[in-house]
Amino acid sequence: MMHSIAQKEFISTLRDRRFGVLSALVLALLLAATLVGRASYRTLQQERQLAQATVNEQFRNQPARHPHRVAHYGSFAFRPKSGLSLLDAGVDSFTGSAVFLEAHQQNSVNFSPAQQSGSLIRFGEMTVAFVLQLLVPLLIIFLCFGAFTQERETGTLKLLLSQGVTIRQVAWGKILGYSQAVALVVAPALALAAVLLFTGEEFASGVDLAARLTLFVVSYAVYFFLFVVGAVVVSAGQSSSRAALVTLLGFWILSGIILPKATANLGASLYPTTTKAQMDAEVHEQAQHGLNGHDPQDKRAAALKADLLKKYGVDSEDKLPVSVAGLQMAAGEEYSTRVYQQHFAALNATYQRQNRLSDWAGLLNPYQAIRPLSMGLAGSDFAHYVHFQQAAESYRYDLVQRLNGLQASMGYGDKERRLDASTWRAVPVFMYQAPTLGWAWPHLFLPMAALLLWAGLLSWIGLRLIATTPVA
């Protein structure tokens, strides 16, 4: 019986012209968003790969130079796009793509797509995730708001129950039927995305990508399922179709438009951060005067020199086999980087506190659960961005220390000499390895739990509520 109800809902949905138009629209948007997502992914990826290859070539082909000049010449790190970011661009449009790596300072990641467009970008971007997170639920609402109210208004619910089915079976039948209809709309686009992802030569298709894509699809399936169940439960609880529709649309506006913005803004107001200028000044001052304020840089440098003279048992700098300036530079870099890392960690901890409000709101609002989950799986969330920043900084540090080491080994009077051009070809270039799903897992746990909790509670408590709904 349940299956006949499911089949009836499925078929009558397909016959509904309004559903046909709406779903064709959503499907068209999904397919367009997938193709556009891939095109923009390709452009950005090619631009960044080309830029990275260019700067790597430039670095390796430097003439004979003093290593500290090379440290100031520096290099760039470009952030490659993750494969799944063509489905969910996440925060990518608001994060920079290039960072200049040089001695003594940590630069900002510059040139975000948002800075290259007007305020139009604040209306939101047409990505697959946007369609899946906001438009498909709207389609589900239009599909399901009359699930029970209409049966009641036309008097068919009584007839149905007189056949000997329980109201719960009716509800499950409807949920099943509607779910099939939704799957029919969404599946082609996701299939296209999967094909594009696994056939395009530019994607490093591997186990990780497959696992991410699978979880991506499963998460959205749960998300749509809970919307279907929720809409059916609301339909059973409301007295008229109009009331059910207004309630559901009100929920959609609150959860999709108002709450995400309000929680993000409130979080930022609650936990203020400092500017980069302020942070850089503090890093500089602490590196100069010592972390405790009583260990100034020149004293540290003098102590280092004295230690060296003692270690090699000589009485003047020119008798040392190493360059004091090079070793002092290395010690200074180590110290200032340690100070920077403390500040960077504190800044990110503040950002995490700001975002925590939104994360926990996921327990109340399924949209705020699927959003971080989706961008986390797509590799385009804040955590993945920080991972890139840290990888770039760690490469910068290694590069600069390697060059300081080269300078130190040049011995006394290094400033008058240069190192051979072949030296630079031996320096490793920046290669970014995006983190695996296992690394991202801790960030995904809360939103995933929130989604499952919603689905579970709705199917359990919601369906119990349905059982008490009036028949006529």
Add this chain to the structure above:
Amino acid sequence: MHLFRILFFYEWRHFRAARGLVLLCCLLLATGLYGIYYGTTEIERQRQHLANLPELTRRNVDELKVKFPGPADAGDIGYYHSTFAMHHPDRWAALSLGLRDVNPSYVKLRLLGLQNQLYATDNTNPMKVLSGNFDLAFVLVYLLPLLIIALCFNLLSSEREEGILVVLLAQPVRPAVVVGAKLAFRLVVVLGLAGLLSVVGMLWAQVPLDGRVIMWLSLTVLYCLFWFGVSLVVTALQRPSAVNAVALLGVWLLLVVLVPSLLNLSVATARPVPQGIALTIKQREEIHGGWDRPKTETMNRFFALYPQWRDTATIRERFVWRWYYAFQHLGDLAVAPQAAAYAHGLQQRYDLVEQLNLLSPAINAQTSFNALAGTDLPTHLQFQRSATRFHDSLRAFYYPFLFGKVEFTHADYAREPTHSFTSQPELPTLYRGLVKLLLSVAAVYGLGAVLWRVRPIIPR
């Protein structure tokens, strides 16, 4: 007229009794007040951040005074000294934050090449900027139309569905008066709310009382009128309430969500921006090539631009600051065409959006609010030009020290130029926005009038 007043009065009693609608109005008022609170505190925070910057410069100068206790080589000072170009918000920015959180509100500058300093960004939380700003403009552009929809979707249909319309129209009353009275009442409620929020926002943000007060209110009124026009058109089709609700929400979705995101896509494709990345890479090559080029070549190129320093001593030293700053500046000049093309490309993108925003009054209203507050891309580009001029003035200040071999004393720090830039409204954009909004309003009421004429009211 008397009849109109009676109908208007009964709409008021009806509205008071409908608790859901009163609740919605209160909700909008509350979100609007939160938007004003958020916008003003956000701008206050930015002001505070900017106010802290001179202190950083002062600390930097104190450090340099210790490092160079006597008269110093200006080259050393130019290298270690940093100062700030600052972009102060207009008071109106609190009501429409635009891109003020995406673009940095200051640039830290040293005497070195400008182009690798100009595009530095500030610390931002990407999740927060992705979610956007909950300012008054957001409430007016996004949420106010939803309130209008909630008030108007069953303007006539509920009367018909409850069987009142047939009784009402049996009275000696013209249908136009009924619809007019209902619409007028809702208009008073919505405009009252929007006006109240705007006035509270203006007082809270302490905006200067100039012509922009009228502009802001006109924009708000026209935008509301547009959405009432849309409701009028949908009401004229005389479908059931549920269909009306879906149709109105569909229009909202189309104009506020779909058109903007599709427009964003097409503009990015139609106006590709020359790469900022390529520009900085090229500038680095030029500047670092300066170390390897013969000094006379560099200096001759520089003197061609600054003939007043031509007669200064020939460089024989291995390193001298004036040569170093000469090739820093030549590096900037080498990428000047790219820098201009980059800024021009961004402006063109903005201009194209401005031309096409007739497609959606929501984009038009948002663009106009931002133009009024001076918080959009053109203002940031203006700030970048102003910062460039400031860098020029810094070079003009240091060059006499460097080329005239004048020693830099402690008293000279105070003579260094400083920078301040305050956002200016984009008035031409604002005027065009108002005219276009007026056109949209005229179009939608024209359509409504035609529909009402061809379709008489069906009482049941």
